[in-house]
Amino acid sequence: xxxxxxxxxxxAPPHIVVQNVTMAYGSFVLMRDLDFIVRRGDIFIIMGGSGxxxxxxxxxxxxxxxxxxxxxxxxxxDFTKASPEVRESLLRRFGVLYxxxxxxxxxxxxxxxxxPLGEFTxxxxxxxxxxAALKLSLVGLKGFEDFYPNEISGGMQKRAGLARAMALDPExxxxxxxxxxxxxxxxxxxxxxxxxxxxxxxxxxxxxTHELASIFTISNNxxxxxxxxxxxIATGDPHDMLANSTDPRVxxxxxxxxxxxxxxxxxx
Amino acid sequence: xxxxxxWHLAKDVPSADLLADEIASNLRPKRxxxxxxxxxxxxxxxxxxxxxxxxxxxxxxxxxxxxxxxNGLRRLLxxxxxxxxxxxxxxxAPKVPFFARVGNATLDxxxxxxxxxxxxxxxxxxFGRLLRGRARFRSVxxxxxxxxxxxxxVGIVALIAFLVGVILAFMGxxxxxxxxxxxxxxxxVGIGMVRKMGAMMTAIIMSGRTGAAFAAKLGTMKxxxxxxxxxxxxxxxxxxLVLPRVLALIVMMPLxxxxxxxVGIxxxxxxxxGMLNLSATNYMRETISTLTLLxxxxxxxxxxxxxxxxxxxGCLRGFQCGNSSSAVGDAATQAVVxxxxxxxxxxxxxxxxxxxxxx
Numbered sequence: 001x002x003x004x005x006x007x008x009x010x011x012a013p014p015h016i017v018v019q020n021v022t023m024a025y026g027s028f029v030l031m032r033d034l035d036f037i038v039r040r041g042d043i044f045i046i047m048g049g050s051g052x053x054x055x056x057x058x059x060x061x062x063x064x065x066x067x068x069x070x071x072x073x074x075x076x077x078d079f080t081k082a083s084p085e086v087r088e089s090l091l092r093r094f095g096v097l098y099x100x101x102x103x104x105x106x107x108x109x110x111x112x113x114x115x116p117l118g119e120f121t122x123x124x125x126x127x128x129x130x131x132a133a134l135k136l137s138l139v140g141l142k143g144f145e146d147f148y149p150n151e152i153s154g155g156m157q158k159r160a161g162l163a164r165a166m167a168l169d170p171e172x173x174x175x176x177x178x179x180x181x182x183x184x185x186x187x188x189x190x191x192x193x194x195x196x197x198x199x200x201x202x203x204x205x206x207x208x209t210h211e212l213a214s215i216f217t218i219s220n221n222x223x224x225x226x227x228x229x230x231x232x233i234a235t236g237d238p239h240d241m242l243a244n245s246t247d248p249r250v251x252x253x254x255x256x257x258x259x260x261x262x263x264x265x266x267x268x
Numbered sequence: 269x270x271x272x273x274x275w276h277l278a279k280d281v282p283s284a285d286l287l288a289d290e291i292a293s294n295l296r297p298k299r300x301x302x303x304x305x306x307x308x309x310x311x312x313x314x315x316x317x318x319x320x321x322x323x324x325x326x327x328x329x330x331x332x333x334x335x336x337x338x339n340g341l342r343r344l345l346x347x348x349x350x351x352x353x354x355x356x357x358x359x360x361a362p363k364v365p366f367f368a369r370v371g372n373a374t375l376d377x378x379x380x381x382x383x384x385x386x387x388x389x390x391x392x393x394x395f396g397r398l399l400r401g402r403a404r405f406r407s408v409x410x411x412x413x414x415x416x417x418x419x420x421x422v423g424i425v426a427l428i429a430f431l432v433g434v435i436l437a438f439m440g441x442x443x444x445x446x447x448x449x450x451x452x453x454x455x456x457v458g459i460g461m462v463r464k465m466g467a468m469m470t471a472i473i474m475s476g477r478t479g480a481a482f483a484a485k486l487g488t489m490k491x492x493x494x495x496x497x498x499x500x501x502x503x504x505x506x507x508x509l510v511l512p513r514v515l516a517l518i519v520m521m522p523l524x525x526x527x528x529x530x531v532g533i534x535x536x537x538x539x540x541x542g543m544l545n546l547s548a549t550n551y552m553r554e555t556i557s558t559l560t561l562l563x564x565x566x567x568x569x570x571x572x573x574x575x576x577x578x579x580x581x582g583c584l585r586g587f588q589c590g591n592s593s594s595a596v597g598d599a600a601t602q603a604v605v606x607x608x609x610x611x612x613x614x615x616x617x618x619x620x621x622x623x624x625x626x627x
Contacts, residue, residue, distance in 0.1 A: 062500050091502040102493035106409075116501050119404055164497075174500075 012039040014075075015172065015204045016061065021070035023056055030056055033231045034070070036223045043198055043205045043218050045238060048225035049253065054208045055099070057225065058176055061206065062096060063087060074172075092120055095165030095203075099176045101157035103149035109136060109160050110145035116167045135163040139193070154181050162190075166197070173197060175207040179214055191217045212256060216242075224250055269321075272306035275314035284320035291328055300325050302336035315344055322349070384606075387584045391514060394506045398515075403507040413516035417478040421520075422527060424477070425470055429461070429528035432469050433535025436460050441544055450544040454554035457536030462559055462567045466529040468615060470521065471574035475607035479582035482513050483603035486586025487596040495587070505587075514579035521575030522568040529567065562627055570618055574611045581607035 016038040023030045030053045038044045046054045059065045061072060063079060072079045074090055082090065103112050113132040117123055123131065133145055139159040141152075149157055158181070165173060175194070179187035191214050197203050209215060215222070215238050224234040224241070226249055234241055234250045242254045251259045275281060291297065300321070307314075318337075322345070325332040334342050364372070397403040440456040486509060489495050498505045533555055540546040585603035589595050 059496075062496075064496055064499060088502045091500055094500055096497065096500045098493045098497060100492060102497040104494050104497070105489075105492070115406075116503070119501075119503055 012041050014038070014073075015040040015042070016044075016206070017071075017073040018061075019071045019073070021060065021072065022068040023053060023060055023065070024068040029068070029230060031225060031230055031232075034223075036232065036235045038204060038206060038221065040204055041198065041202060042221045043194065043207065045215050045219040045222035046206065046208045046225065047210055047215060047222055047238075047253070049210070049227055052225045052227035054210075054225060055176055058174060058206070058208050062094065062174060063091065092116075092168060093171045095168065095170035095173045097158070097161050097165045097173070097175045097178060099180060101149070101154075101161035103157055103161055103164065105149050108146050108148055109141065109152075109163075112149070112160065113164045113167045116164070120168060131167070132163075135166055136160065138166070139163045140189075155183070155186050158182065159190075162193070169201060170203060172204045172206065175205070175209070177208055179209060179211045187211070187214065188217075194218050210253075212254065215254075224253070269300060270303040270306065271314070272308075274308045275310040275317070277311055277313040277316075279313070281313040281317055284317055284324060287321055288324045291324065291330065297330060299331040299333055301333040304336055304338060307338070310338075310341065315341065315348065318345055319348055383588070384580075384584060387587075388580060390506055391510060391580055391583075394504070394511050397507065398511055403511055404503060405508045405512045409508075410512040410516060413513050414520060416481065417474060417516050418520035418523065421474065421477055421524060425473055425524050425528050426531045428469050428473055429466065429531040430535040430538075432465050433457055433461060433532035434539055436465065436532075437536040437539035438543075441539060445544060450540070451546060451550065451554050453536060453540050453544060453546075454551045455558040458533055458555040458559050459563065461532035461536070462529045462563050464567075464615070466532055467525045467567050467571040467574060468611070470524045470528045470571060471578060471611040472608060474517070474521065474524070474575070475578050475581070475604050475611065478517065479578045479603045479607045480600040482579065482582030483586040483589070484596055484600045486583055487589030487599040490587065490589045491591055491593070491596060510579075510583040513583060514576060517575035517579040518572055521571040521578075525568055525571035529564070566618075566622060566627055570615070573614055573618075577610045577614060578607040581610060 014037045018034050018036050018038075021034040022032040023034070034057070046057055048054050056065065060067050067080060071081075077086065077090065079087065079090065103109070104115070107115065110129055110132040113135050114125075114128040117128045117131055118125075121128075129145070133142070136142060136144060139162050141156060141159055141163065144152060144156070144160070149160070152160070158178070162178075173194075178190050178194070182190065194205055194207070195218055198205055205218075207214070207219070219238055221236065222234075222238050222241070223232050225231075226233045228249075233247055234245055238254065241250055245251060245254075248259075269287070318334075318341075322332055324330075334345060337345070394403055436457045437453050440453045441450060444450055444452050444456070486495070489509070495505050495509070498508055536555075537548060537551050540551045541548050582603045585599045585606060589599040
């Protein structure tokens with residue numbers, strides 16, 4: 001079992017390029033001057049304090065929200081300016097695990113996983129069911145094919161959501177707070193699973209999280225968002241950040257408030 | 269200051285204003301200390317009081333000396349004041365003048381018409397894809413929607429239509445029997461139900477029943493990110509969720525309307541036979557002779573259009589739903605209001621158009 005990440009990936013070609021992106025709700029600017037590159041095969045973390053716009057950045061990357069200014073490029077395709085057809089074909093190469101799983105509640109787990117397979121492949125219904133069963137067994141839910149999402153626990157819903165995200169063997173997997181609501185062991189197993197996915201499928205993985213344990217276990221690249229200054233204040237490998245960063249806000253975050261800003265110690 | 273006895277939120281905690289008055293009026297002390305020897309028990313009630321007292325001291329430039337307070341209390345007080353208030357966290361709602369509010373509401377309203385039109389366009393495009401066989405949704409969903417807005421609604425539609433028929437007949441009977449023209453109750457009920465009331469009452473029931481259900485269902489799916497999950501899967505939520513629902517309403521509304529027409533006429537017959545001593549045969553003959561096929565189809569056409577409007581209003585409000593459980597409730601309410609308004613407006617337009625065409 002993998003214990004910690006150890007791969008240099010700086011030579012890989014860029015997979016997602018974010019250039020000068022400003023995120024805004026109406027006239028309220030949430031984040032500006034976002035500029036970073038996710039390389040092919042990266043496990044890229046979007047981190048920052050609660051409410052700083054991590055999930056909103058993810059929504060921008062997924063095309064659920066348009067950036068106020070700037071570009072988001074996938075390979076050499078400009079996602080923000082792409083036609084609906086191009087967008088759809090790009091989306092088909094994504095897999096997304098939402099914060100609460102977001103399984104379609106009127107369908108069984110097998111149908112949830114089978115829906116994208118039925119839409120975008122030529123598999124027969126019985127083959128689809130086999131693939132769905134396989135994906136479920138990969139996340140430890142063998143035998144739960146005919147359960148509805150409300151019949152299983154929150155942690156299981158999350159794993160089923162992951163199985164659905166992997167249905168089409170995506171090139172890029174997005175995780176929104178994967179460990180929220182999971183116990184430490186499940187959350188650790190999920191980390192291992194993420195590393196395996198990167199290893200075996202060669203997928204690029206983007207994770208929104210503020211779980212330090214996860215961050216240091218899985219990631220080799222990251223962007224740090226700061227709510228106060230409303231922009232990114234660091235990018236790169238979180239291990240390097242911890243070792244070399246001199247920014248007190250970054251240090252405070254990565255050491256759980258033990259270093260950096262002095263006021264953090266007063267009542268800890 | 270001496271604090272004595274139990275200080276509990278549940279009991280009456282004295283207001284800090286008393287202290288403020290005391291300080292402002294006669295005492296003008298330099299320092300505020302506390303004597304808690306007679307304090308028995310305390311909870312947040314006392315802390316709230318002390319925080320306010322602190323604030324008052326700061327305003328009057330009085331030194332606040334917490335050393336007389338019990339240890340736990342002092343630490344909680346320090347904690348409450350450790351983090352300074354975040355600037356801008358307390359949003360000061362600017363006072364908006366009355367006319368500005370009216371203006372804003374009007375602008376919101378006009379933008380909602382814009383939303384409606386663009387959604388209407390999207391749905392039309394989706395129907396285009398459906399006709400070319402390129403729209404994607406599950407036939408199970410269509411059948412489920414058809415059941416929900418067809419078979420399950422027959423009972424309530426029939427009940428209301430029967431009562432509307434009875435009411436129409438009563439209203440007519442009182443006037444017409446004065447002229448000895450009771451038989452024309454059949455004409456009144458027949459034409460009234462088939463041309464207007466059948467479609468109208470069905471539409472109103474369906475807005476409350478199905479339109480609200482659509483809005484609530486789609487709104488909940490929005491809150492739980494199920495709609496996002498469809499979008500990022502490359503499946504159009506419009507095709508997948510809206511088409512089967514609107515299609516089901518378009519197919520089922522004329523059938524429900526036909527059912528309402530028949531049951532409404534039955535209601536009129538009930539009054540005619542029971543109260544006006546008409547024979548059932550005469551009543552039916554009169555009804556059949558007065559109705560034309562054009563009347564019937566006109567009514568069914570209206571029902572179809574109302575069905576589309578209800579479906580679109582329900583789905584639009586569901587898609588526009590915010591991210592909380594109360595937003596889902598609002599979405600359902602707005603869907604019902606919007607679809608009833610649209611149905612009544614459409615009804616008026618139909619009346620004008622049919623009049624011009626001489627139908």
